[in-house]
Amino acid sequence: DAGVIQSPRHEVTEMGQEVTLRCKPISGHDYLFWYRQTMMRGLELLIYFNNNVPIDDSGMPEDRFSAKMPNASFSTLKIQPSEPRDSAVYFCASSLARISNTGELFFGEGSRLTVL
Amino acid sequence: EDQVTQSPEALRLQEGESSSLNCSYTVSGLRGLFWYRQDPGKGPEFLFTLYSAGEEKEKERLKATLTKKESFLHITAPKPEDSATYLCAWVAGGFKTIFGAGTRLFVKA
Numbered sequence: 001d002a003g004v005i006q007s008p009r010h011e012v013t014e015m016g017q018e019v020t021l022r023c024k025p026i027s028g029h030d031y032l033f034w035y036r037q038t039m040m041r042g043l044e045l046l047i048y049f050n051n052n053v054p055i056d057d058s059g060m061p062e063d064r065f066s067a068k069m070p071n072a073s074f075s076t077l078k079i080q081p082s083e084p085r086d087s088a089v090y091f092c093a094s095s096l097a098r099i100s101n102t103g104e105l106f107f108g109e110g111s112r113l114t115v116l
Numbered sequence: 117e118d119q120v121t122q123s124p125e126a127l128r129l130q131e132g133e134s135s136s137l138n139c140s141y142t143v144s145g146l147r148g149l150f151w152y153r154q155d156p157g158k159g160p161e162f163l164f165t166l167y168s169a170g171e172e173k174e175k176e177r178l179k180a181t182l183t184k185k186e187s188f189l190h191i192t193a194p195k196p197e198d199s200a201t202y203l204c205a206w207v208a209g210g211f212k213t214i215f216g217a218g219t220r221l222f223v224k225a
Contacts, residue, residue: 004159031211043160043203043215056212091159095211104150105213107159 004108006092012114018080021111024073025094033093033105034067034077043091049075050097082115089113118143120204122216129223132193137219139204140186149187150205151180154218160203194223 005024013019025032033048047057052069060067064083069075079086089112093105120141129135141149148167152160164173166182173180177198179190189202201218208214 033213035215042217045212045214048211050211055210093159097211104162104165105160107161109157109159 004092004094004106006090006108006111008111009109010112010114012116013082014116015083016081017115018078019082019086019113019115021077021090021092021113023075023077023092023108025075025092026106027073029094029096029106030072031095031097032069032075033095034075035091035093035107036088037091037110038088046077079113082113084115087113087115118206118208120149120206120214120216122202122204122219124219125217126220127222129191129194129221131195131223131225134190134192134194136191137189137202137221138186139189139216141204141206142185143206143208147207149182150213151187151189152203152205152215154201154203156200160215163202191221194221196223196225199223 007022030051034046035043036046037043046059047067048055049069065079067077089110091107091110093107095105120139123138148165150165151163153163154160164180169184171182177192181188199222201220203215203218205213205215
């Protein structure tokens with residue numbers, strides 16, 4: 001299995017631009033998580049989905065952030081408009097319900113976002 | 117407020133110098149305490165799950181233990197390739213997995 005695939009790996013954009021990050025979870029996994037990692041705040045959960053349905057989006061920082069999962073093999077995290085404080089590494093992770101209570105999430109390699 | 121606190125923030129060891137990392141928690145109804153390893157530029161990688169006080173798990177030079185208030189990740193005779201950030205985590209209802217700030221481990225040859 002190819003694992004969780006994220007794109008782009010690096011994104012540099014100007015303040016005010018729209019940013020879209022993409023994630024392909026491991027085939028067959030029914031949970032998908034979006035995290036953001038910064039030096040100051042560590043690894044923060046933004047939102048997670050179960051069977052393509054958003055379950056908890058309480059970590060989404062502002063209305064500028066939105067996430068969708070149109071099907072079991074694809075999810076997007078969109079920031080519009082982007083701001084310099086959104087600069088971070090964004091991780092996508094997936095899991096299976098039957099093993100999620102074991103804490104085993106499978107992470108992608110992350111998308112490093114820099115907003116100038 | 118439910119939370120986990122990891123210490124130290126950073127730890128520098130000589131190769132072969134055993135030590136322990138700490139994850140203290142104040143979580144009501146803990147459903148599991150998890151350990152992950154994160155290498156620079158990579159996503160976290162799952163290591164262990166501990167469910168109840170007294171439980172231990174081992175993998176190569178790593179051993180994780182759990183008490184009613186904290187978990188330890190013991191590293192025996194570390195090697196430079198053990199250098200990484202080690203994260204502990206817990207589930208805050210549903211499948212909402214929350215991570216601690218991590219301990220950055222540096223092992224010098």
